[in-house]
Amino acid sequence: MQDVCTTGERLFKELDEYIKSINATPDKLISVLQKAQEIFGYLSPQVQQYIADALNIPASQVYGVVTFYNFFSTTPKGKVQIKVCLGTACYVKGADRVFERFLEELGVEPEKPTKDGQFSVHAVRCLGACSMAPVVLVGEKDFYGRMKPDMVPRIIAKYREVKS
Amino acid sequence: MKPILVLVSVDSNSVLLGAKQFVNYLREALEKYNLKDSVDVLETGSMGVYTQGVVMAVFPDDVYYSVRSVADVEKIVSEHLLKGRPVLSLEIPRERLKLVVEKEKVTEEVRIVLRNIGVIDPRSIDQYIARDGYFALHKALFEMKPEQVIETIKESGLRGRGGAGFPTGLKWQFTAKAQADQKYVVCNADEGEPGTFKDRLIMEGDPHSVIEAMIICGYAVGATKGYIYIRGEYYGSVENIQKAIKDAYDYGFLGENILGSGFSFDLTVRLGAGAYVCGEETALLESIEGKSGRPRLKPPYPPTNGLFGKPTVINNVETFANVPQIILNGANWFKQFGTQGSPGTKVFSLVGNVVRRGIVEVPMGVTVRELIYKFGGGLVGGKQLYMVQTGGTAGTFIGVDKLDVPLHYESFRDHGVSIGSGVILAMDEDVCPVDVALNTMEFFEHESCGKCTPCREGTRLAVEILRRMSRGQGKREDLDTLRQIAITTQEASLCGLGQSINVPLLSILDNFREEFLAHIGATACPRGVCRFEKPVTKVKTRV
Numbered sequence: 001m002q003d004v005c006t007t008g009e010r011l012f013k014e015l016d017e018y019i020k021s022i023n024a025t026p027d028k029l030i031s032v033l034q035k036a037q038e039i040f041g042y043l044s045p046q047v048q049q050y051i052a053d054a055l056n057i058p059a060s061q062v063y064g065v066v067t068f069y070n071f072f073s074t075t076p077k078g079k080v081q082i083k084v085c086l087g088t089a090c091y092v093k094g095a096d097r098v099f100e101r102f103l104e105e106l107g108v109e110p111e112k113p114t115k116d117g118q119f120s121v122h123a124v125r126c127l128g129a130c131s132m133a134p135v136v137l138v139g140e141k142d143f144y145g146r147m148k149p150d151m152v153p154r155i156i157a158k159y160r161e162v163k164s
Numbered sequence: 165m166k167p168i169l170v171l172v173s174v175d176s177n178s179v180l181l182g183a184k185q186f187v188n189y190l191r192e193a194l195e196k197y198n199l200k201d202s203v204d205v206l207e208t209g210s211m212g213v214y215t216q217g218v219v220m221a222v223f224p225d226d227v228y229y230s231v232r233s234v235a236d237v238e239k240i241v242s243e244h245l246l247k248g249r250p251v252l253s254l255e256i257p258r259e260r261l262k263l264v265v266e267k268e269k270v271t272e273e274v275r276i277v278l279r280n281i282g283v284i285d286p287r288s289i290d291q292y293i294a295r296d297g298y299f300a301l302h303k304a305l306f307e308m309k310p311e312q313v314i315e316t317i318k319e320s321g322l323r324g325r326g327g328a329g330f331p332t333g334l335k336w337q338f339t340a341k342a343q344a345d346q347k348y349v350v351c352n353a354d355e356g357e358p359g360t361f362k363d364r365l366i367m368e369g370d371p372h373s374v375i376e377a378m379i380i381c382g383y384a385v386g387a388t389k390g391y392i393y394i395r396g397e398y399y400g401s402v403e404n405i406q407k408a409i410k411d412a413y414d415y416g417f418l419g420e421n422i423l424g425s426g427f428s429f430d431l432t433v434r435l436g437a438g439a440y441v442c443g444e445e446t447a448l449l450e451s452i453e454g455k456s457g458r459p460r461l462k463p464p465y466p467p468t469n470g471l472f473g474k475p476t477v478i479n480n481v482e483t484f485a486n487v488p489q490i491i492l493n494g495a496n497w498f499k500q501f502g503t504q505g506s507p508g509t510k511v512f513s514l515v516g517n518v519v520r521r522g523i524v525e526v527p528m529g530v531t532v533r534e535l536i537y538k539f540g541g542g543l544v545g546g547k548q549l550y551m552v553q554t555g556g557t558a559g560t561f562i563g564v565d566k567l568d569v570p571l572h573y574e575s576f577r578d579h580g581v582s583i584g585s586g587v588i589l590a591m592d593e594d595v596c597p598v599d600v601a602l603n604t605m606e607f608f609e610h611e612s613c614g615k616c617t618p619c620r621e622g623t624r625l626a627v628e629i630l631r632r633m634s635r636g637q638g639k640r641e642d643l644d645t646l647r648q649i650a651i652t653t654q655e656a657s658l659c660g661l662g663q664s665i666n667v668p669l670l671s672i673l674d675n676f677r678e679e680f681l682a683h684i685g686a687t688a689c690p691r692g693v694c695r696f697e698k699p700v701t702k703v704k705t706r707v
């Protein structure tokens with residue numbers, strides 16, 4: 001318990017420093033939320049309240065913004081997020097079968113993390129790499145192009161051990 | 165300068181083929197063979213062709229390679245660079261280079277927006293300057309009055325490349341005329357139209373052209389602050405734009421008293437948080453202000469009431485990228501390309517089942533047929549073309565009977581073929597229109613911001629009906645209901661998202677009516693695509 005608490009405090013301190021460093025005004029709310037999600041992994045009610053207080057805006061406004069944008073999540077996601085593009089260019093090349101295969105192999109529903117918290121699978125819109133359709137993005141930067149369902153197990157294996 | 169130059173095409177698409185890894189390996193190999201002092205390696209932006217591997221060019225020999233593995237790189241270094249023997253097996257045949265090599269391009273290709281892409285190192289401001297970069301800014305600041313800049317843009321006939329085709333000069337003029345203590349210039353780099361990746365390649369391959377244009381615009385309309393709103397997922401674009409902004413400050417093109425002219429301009433990057441509707445100009449402004457990106461009621465329009473309520477110019481990346489060349493070469497030069505109503509060029513993204521997928525810049529008025537067969541190299545595996553989506557998700561679905569329609573900003577009104585953001589998605593006979601329509605409407609259902617009822621409910625209903633059809637439970641009256649939904653949503657919605665769903669929906673219903681009918685009362689999808697009893701996984705969150 002002790003441990004968790006201090007980690008939590010450390011994270012809030014990090015957020016606080018960021019807010020101070022950019023001299024945050026209400027129009028910077030989205031940047032602050034982006035940073036907070038990077039720090040905490042997701043935006044819990046406590047984190048949202050904290051930001052509302054820091055920027056001096058109503059918590060309901062923060063909540064409205066958080067739920068509006070796809071990027072923000074109010075529940076934990078997997079350490080490794082697998083994003084499968086279902087944009088039209090990918091879709092017509094069989095992206096839905098790739099998406100289903102990920103869900104099957106991991107035994108999860110979309111958006112929900114696996115039991116061990118390692119993975120979550122997300123359907124996303126065009127990633128701007130359409131000439132390589134179908135496209136999968138693992139984490140923030142690892143792109144896989146011309147995906148076939150058979151390539152799915154290998155990709156999962158590669159990220160089994162990765163720590164967020 | 166070293167005697168040999170190797171150009172490697174590194175962009176978000178070629179990175180997927182291992183471009184970064186090849187560059188690293190190339191550097192190591194040069195070290196290993198002691199060639200470091202005689203060979204320069206330059207990472208450039210897109211060289212256009214992806215389907216063949218990563219493009220690597222060796223100068224002055226003028227040999228182009230397609231590289232698929234580090235073993236290929238090793239071969240090129242040990243054979244060509246070390247011994248001077250080109251590796252024939254990896255060479256890209258001349259005729260396939262049409263898309264790539266500037267000096268060998270076919271007459272139809274014209275590079276205005278893409279002139280530097282694949283030619284310069286986008287991270288080097290010096291290389292941009294060496295290709296006349298920031299000359300237009302200098303010309304505007306010292307040889308032209310703000311009104312003359314606006315007059316030139318108006319005269320050129322440049323129209324917005326973000327999809328709607330609004331005359332850029334007029335937009336600037338409205339903003340210039342508005343009286344206010346503060347005005348803004350905003351670049352719409354939220355590229356979200358599925359299938360489009362031109363703005364990304366422009367920002368990754370030639371970021372300074374966009375920055376230069378925004379400063380010129382600021383001077384013309386009297387704005388001193390600019391924002392570039394970039395899609396959060398576009399890491400490569402963000403990096404290159406941020407580096408470019410920093411360099412522009414260091415060189416005195418941004419900041420106080422630019423080049424001693426007395427004009428000052430500041431530029432900031434803002435990242436999107438993943439909502440398609442934020443590409444709509446007023447939603448984007450809301451988002452920059454830190455709010456939910458829900459569109460505003462128009463009028464008033466941004467030129468009078470934009471960011472923080474102040475007069476604001478908002479233009480697309482590609483629109484801006486045209487500006488420096490127009491200022492440098494004049495309106496008449498620009499008007500020699502394209503059609504009378506839509507002068508200049510357009511950057512198209514060729515995707516789907518074409519042989520050469522990638523981007524190509526050609527004069528307005530090009531036909532879909534030319535794009536697919538001449539520039540795209542036809543269909544993979546010699547298959548038959550069946551359906552083409554033009555202009556993006558909010559664009560049109562056409563059959564092969566409309567391939568010869570020239571594309572420009574009137575081609576939708578005149579022929580029902582939309583140019584939109586420039587997507588050409590070619591589909592062969594393995595697709596099913598019902599399935600594609602469902603995917604398209606699911607996209608709109610998810611991206612509808614929910615602010616107004618017709619769009620929120622209309623997209624939901626359309627998805628419900630199409631989903632039923634794709635499971636084999638469609639009814640004849642469904643087709644009429646879908647039409648009704650399309651028309652009502654178009655007429656009653658608040659913003660361009662809801663107002664444009666009739667375009668894809670009606671075009672696919674009309675052009676592929678037979679296929680929709682064939683799904684009704686059938687026991688299996690006539691095209692073998694829809695899974696008639698498959699439980700549908702509802703896609704919730706898209707990032």
Ligand SMILES: Cc1cc2nc3c(=O)[nH]c(=O)nc-3n(C[C@H](O)[C@H](O)[C@H](O)COP(=O)(O)O)c2cc1C
Binds near residue numbers: 323357440445
């Ligand atoms: C739903 C929706 C999404 C849009 N997305 C984009 C986009 O991603 N990029 C863009 O430049 N314009 C987009 N637009 C068009 C903008 O509203 C606006 O017309 C454009 O930024 C104006 O710039 P331009 O005149 O240079 O084209 C979108 C419009 C709508 C209705």
Ligand code: SF4
Binds near residue numbers: 458614658659662
């Ligand atoms: S038309 Fe759709 S996206 Fe636009 S404001 Fe209405 S609900 Fe939102």
Ligand code: FES
Binds near residue numbers: 088
């Ligand atoms: S449609 Fe998937 S990357 Fe563009």
